[in-house]
Amino acid sequence: MSPWRSGCSGGLAALAAIIALLPLALVNNYTYEVAILVGLNAIVCVGLNLLIGYAGQISLGHAGFFGLGAYGSAILTARYGWPSAAALAATTAAVGLLAWAVGRPILRLRGHSLAMATLGLGIIISIVINTEDRYTGGPDGMSVPPFALAGLTLAGERVWYWVVGALLLASVWLALNLIDSPAGRALRALHGSEVAAQVSGVDAARHKLLAFVISATFASVAGSLVAHYSGFITPSKVSFLHSVELVTMVVFGGLASTFGAVVGAAVLTTLPQLLTALKEYEMAVFGAILMATMIFFPRGFVPTLAAWLARVRR
Amino acid sequence: MSMLEARELSREFGGVHALEALSFAIEPGRVQAIIGPNGAGKTTLLNLLSGVYEASAGSILLEGRDITRWPAHACAAAGIARTFQTPQVFQNMSALENVMVGAHRHARAGLARALLRLPGFADGEQALRARAAEQMEFVGIGAYLGADAGSLPYGAMKRLEIARALAAQPKLLLLDEPAAGLNPTETAQIEALIRRIAVRGVTVVLVEHNMRLVMELCDHILVLDGGRWLAEGSAREVRDDPRVIEAYLGVAKA
Numbered sequence: 001m002s003p004w005r006s007g008c009s010g011g012l013a014a015l016a017a018i019i020a021l022l023p024l025a026l027v028n029n030y031t032y033e034v035a036i037l038v039g040l041n042a043i044v045c046v047g048l049n050l051l052i053g054y055a056g057q058i059s060l061g062h063a064g065f066f067g068l069g070a071y072g073s074a075i076l077t078a079r080y081g082w083p084s085a086a087a088l089a090a091t092t093a094a095v096g097l098l099a100w101a102v103g104r105p106i107l108r109l110r111g112h113s114l115a116m117a118t119l120g121l122g123i124i125i126s127i128v129i130n131t132e133d134r135y136t137g138g139p140d141g142m143s144v145p146p147f148a149l150a151g152l153t154l155a156g157e158r159v160w161y162w163v164v165g166a167l168l169l170a171s172v173w174l175a176l177n178l179i180d181s182p183a184g185r186a187l188r189a190l191h192g193s194e195v196a197a198q199v200s201g202v203d204a205a206r207h208k209l210l211a212f213v214i215s216a217t218f219a220s221v222a223g224s225l226v227a228h229y230s231g232f233i234t235p236s237k238v239s240f241l242h243s244v245e246l247v248t249m250v251v252f253g254g255l256a257s258t259f260g261a262v263v264g265a266a267v268l269t270t271l272p273q274l275l276t277a278l279k280e281y282e283m284a285v286f287g288a289i290l291m292a293t294m295i296f297f298p299r300g301f302v303p304t305l306a307a308w309l310a311r312v313r314r
Numbered sequence: 315m316s317m318l319e320a321r322e323l324s325r326e327f328g329g330v331h332a333l334e335a336l337s338f339a340i341e342p343g344r345v346q347a348i349i350g351p352n353g354a355g356k357t358t359l360l361n362l363l364s365g366v367y368e369a370s371a372g373s374i375l376l377e378g379r380d381i382t383r384w385p386a387h388a389c390a391a392a393g394i395a396r397t398f399q400t401p402q403v404f405q406n407m408s409a410l411e412n413v414m415v416g417a418h419r420h421a422r423a424g425l426a427r428a429l430l431r432l433p434g435f436a437d438g439e440q441a442l443r444a445r446a447a448e449q450m451e452f453v454g455i456g457a458y459l460g461a462d463a464g465s466l467p468y469g470a471m472k473r474l475e476i477a478r479a480l481a482a483q484p485k486l487l488l489l490d491e492p493a494a495g496l497n498p499t500e501t502a503q504i505e506a507l508i509r510r511i512a513v514r515g516v517t518v519v520l521v522e523h524n525m526r527l528v529m530e531l532c533d534h535i536l537v538l539d540g541g542r543w544l545a546e547g548s549a550r551e552v553r554d555d556p557r558v559i560e561a562y563l564g565v566a567k568a
Contacts, residue, residue, distance in 0.1 A: 196404065
């Protein structure tokens, strides 16, 4: 058994247990809010890890897909009166299609062209959202109606916590299923030896495109949920900086580790909240923690820890 | 019809001719060797035939079909499998999964079926696993079914590559120095393995420096020198060919 698989179903159960038990430690609405934010970021990172960790490609525009999801759902529900579920489905499909259209020509090229292309795409999306104020409210943002399904409205931190928790579990399950399938083996093979994978019949461009499209849709879904959850969105979440934050979360947690992506999202979402007490030193300490992690956990948090545990057990 | 035919095949790297106007045919059902001194262009030729490199000029026909500009994965789908001089195993995967990747073009799991674990997915995976395990047993590394590919000894890694190539059920198998780095016992085992592969009806082409192995095993030998066709024929014909002797041993200037 390869190392990731043995911990796979056990990991899913552990994650479910953590999500189920965490409310015992959540004392007020603010802590719930942070937990929900962690869950939504984790959904984006689980998808992004498929791209970075498995397809070996970097996207610097995932905040753009996240933003398109948020604004797509916001505009369709607030301006056109669409039901929120329909808006979510249409937005996700449209973002997937956009990722496909952008990724298809680029992923035929070797190297890191995708990073450049997504950087550009992210900036374009950010500019469009900032300037098309008739639809988006521009830099002032816009309000979003709550998510309603079959007459039920999702409201309150506790309800959202369970919804996001369930969706996080679902996205981890989907990612693990993908990785342990012919397509996932193809991706891992490309990572191991691109030339050997290709002569084994793996179409590199096609599989990288698949990972890119899936990661974009994960980001879009999380964006749609954020919009409905917060009830008000601004272009700040669509910035280049947020794209870099998302990549950092994945790298911190550990490349090619689905649970690492969750841990990375959890640590890097809560850390700034804990560090606010440090006031102006917040970013400096944050940076120092990141550097220390990369020095002491060079393969990322979870893979390094797993390797260490395996050594200890032996 | 020939299994594979190369016509005036050339490849240059920045003005250096690695292969020049090479024409030859590979007949089905045979075990053929490509030999030649270092730098003769043998590995370049395998890279062209498997679609890893693109030809600068000339054409490649697989059973009469022009595959010259096909990318590597399309060549694989058309029935060409290969191994590498230095084993290229997927070290981040188990040995069995390596071989399952070889069967990639036979995997019939749709994406939705895989993502949502719909009925039929498990059966498909089970069939792939069984097929991969069968190939591992066939090449004699059944003991490593559950092992991490990176932990295999060198000889087993070379066999793992062959198992992965066979899992694709190729028509044509290209082996790049299958005996390199192996001791005499292992070399004899590889020789027996190649014979058993040929019995299955797979056409085998090998690039090899071990002349004893080549002479024992191969029905037909193509000799390259400096990127050009030098000689071709049976083991005896090639061995006695003065041009081949000259290329290998050099000739004293009078």
